[in-house]
Amino acid sequence: MPRIRTNIRLRGRSFIAIALAPEAPLDAWLDGLAEQVGRAPEVFAARPVVVDLSALGPVDDGEYAVLFAALAALGIRVIGVEGVDAARAGAGWTHPPLLVGGRPTAEPAEPPRPQPNAIIIARPVRSGQTVLNPAGDVTVIGAVSSGAEIVAAGSIHVYGPLRGRAIAGFAGGGGARIFCQRLEAELLSIDGLYRTAEEMPAGLRGQPAQAWLDGENLQIQKLS
Amino acid sequence: MAKVLVVTSGKGGVGKTTSTAALGVALAQSGQSVVLVDFDVGLRNLDLILGAERRVVYDLINVIQGEAKLAQALIRDKRVENLSLLAASQTRDKDALSSEGVARVIAELREKFDWVIADSPAGIERGATHAMYHADVAVVVTNPEVSSVRDSDRIIGLLDSKTERAERGEQVEKHLLITRYDPARAARGEMLKIDDVVEILSVPLIGVVPESEEVLRASNLGMPVTLSAPESVAARAYFDAVRRLKGEQFPVVIPAEKRGFLGKLFGSRVA
Ligand SMILES: Nc1ncnc2c1ncn2[C@@H]1O[C@H](COP(=O)(O)OP(=O)(O)OP(=O)(O)O)[C@@H](O)[C@H]1O
Ligand SMILES: [Mg+2]
Numbered sequence: 001m002p003r004i005r006t007n008i009r010l011r012g013r014s015f016i017a018i019a020l021a022p023e024a025p026l027d028a029w030l031d032g033l034a035e036q037v038g039r040a041p042e043v044f045a046a047r048p049v050v051v052d053l054s055a056l057g058p059v060d061d062g063e064y065a066v067l068f069a070a071l072a073a074l075g076i077r078v079i080g081v082e083g084v085d086a087a088r089a090g091a092g093w094t095h096p097p098l099l100v101g102g103r104p105t106a107e108p109a110e111p112p113r114p115q116p117n118a119i120i121i122a123r124p125v126r127s128g129q130t131v132l133n134p135a136g137d138v139t140v141i142g143a144v145s146s147g148a149e150i151v152a153a154g155s156i157h158v159y160g161p162l163r164g165r166a167i168a169g170f171a172g173g174g175g176a177r178i179f180c181q182r183l184e185a186e187l188l189s190i191d192g193l194y195r196t197a198e199e200m201p202a203g204l205r206g207q208p209a210q211a212w213l214d215g216e217n218l219q220i221q222k223l224s
Numbered sequence: 225m226a227k228v229l230v231v232t233s234g235k236g237g238v239g240k241t242t243s244t245a246a247l248g249v250a251l252a253q254s255g256q257s258v259v260l261v262d263f264d265v266g267l268r269n270l271d272l273i274l275g276a277e278r279r280v281v282y283d284l285i286n287v288i289q290g291e292a293k294l295a296q297a298l299i300r301d302k303r304v305e306n307l308s309l310l311a312a313s314q315t316r317d318k319d320a321l322s323s324e325g326v327a328r329v330i331a332e333l334r335e336k337f338d339w340v341i342a343d344s345p346a347g348i349e350r351g352a353t354h355a356m357y358h359a360d361v362a363v364v365v366t367n368p369e370v371s372s373v374r375d376s377d378r379i380i381g382l383l384d385s386k387t388e389r390a391e392r393g394e395q396v397e398k399h400l401l402i403t404r405y406d407p408a409r410a411a412r413g414e415m416l417k418i419d420d421v422v423e424i425l426s427v428p429l430i431g432v433v434p435e436s437e438e439v440l441r442a443s444n445l446g447m448p449v450t451l452s453a454p455e456s457v458a459a460r461a462y463f464d465a466v467r468r469l470k471g472e473q474f475p476v477v478i479p480a481e482k483r484g485f486l487g488k489l490f491g492s493r494v495a
Contacts, residue, residue: 123384124426126377126378126380126381126384127374127375127377127378127381128348128377128378128381128382129381129385142426143424143426145374145377145424146374146377146424147374147377147378148381163424
């Protein structure tokens, strides 16, 4: 039988990687990251991550080892590093490889500007269920039960009682808002800032309400 | 067309087995042929409530595993015509239930009966999901308290996603049955209000069964309350629930504690 020679084709494929830039002190930075991942694990799920080491300054190899072990433990897949001396990242470098030619995208933590891409759920969201829209708003026509969770890159609209958790602007959307016909939520969060039921003004319970970010402050107000 | 009905709740001890037996008797007395299937493998109870515990030879697991024919395992009730029981095994556990086995038994039961009523175990694990998988209709049993309501909500979510009907893009017809309702405690604000439970779960209400001495006594006698005390408030709630299951529409009476004619009537019957 004649041997068939196959030409191996090299094909390009591009992904938008999330760039992480650790800062000193590393412990505090890792704690902050762990909290963010805990709140919105979807942000990093199955996404390639590039670590920009420039802000960390010149540290020893042990500290890099701590960093990459911690990232791995959080389930973050590091495909490479930037911002480190090519000589240092040469022979003997046991961490993810040095990448060159990275360009910032308009919105680093997101795929190319999401199309307006709303999800509309025309039934109640029950305890134990999660509705996730990584690319836009979520609208629920019906109740969101205690123990249910709505997660949206954009805003959240609930035409009914909101009794569960609403997490809006989860991938860095400080302009997102949460609207509901009846506020009985367990937790409201926008762009990582949150308030639990205990921290919401008592007078707003059971009222139509909206929440938005005013700087670092999660504001909640009655909708009239 | 045979209907498969699952009696389910999420939370344990809310009255699923009691309600399965009481509804089964009421349905059978209305002229339908009914089989009650105990899915609580390892913790079988339904046979006790039906007073059939000494007549169990073969059970659901024996049939699923091909050790007995369905006809050998079905136990006919001696007091109620048209009512049969397929008991659970007390010695096995829920891993003995296989999807194919359950599907085969349910299909066979559909041929023989008008109603196949599955008494689900508590929880949201295998036993409960097997019991609900083939359901056309679900009775969600809830006590008027926060934890029971939340668990029921969870179960309703599973009925909407983890059943054969849901997988076909159809809906399981869901009904809410509130049990162990204590009018005195409700009046003192120690229990959730019926309206609030219905509003939270947003599933149509088919009955409110009061906490009652008769129900307790009935189970200890091995008789569903619809058989032992058919005139009791609890039994009437079950009879009315069956009429609603069969499509009749009329307002649900909530057992009251208020004075006056109704209050006295209920007061004398509710423990
Ligand atoms: N309406 C009622 N009034 C008084 N007692 C009741 C009532 N309904 C149920 N009970 C009692 O509550 C207990 C639990 O009932 P039952 O076994 O029917 O619950 P279950 O939901 O099937 O429990 P499990 O989750 O363990 O299967 C029993 O002792 C039963 O007699
Ligand atoms: Mg039971």
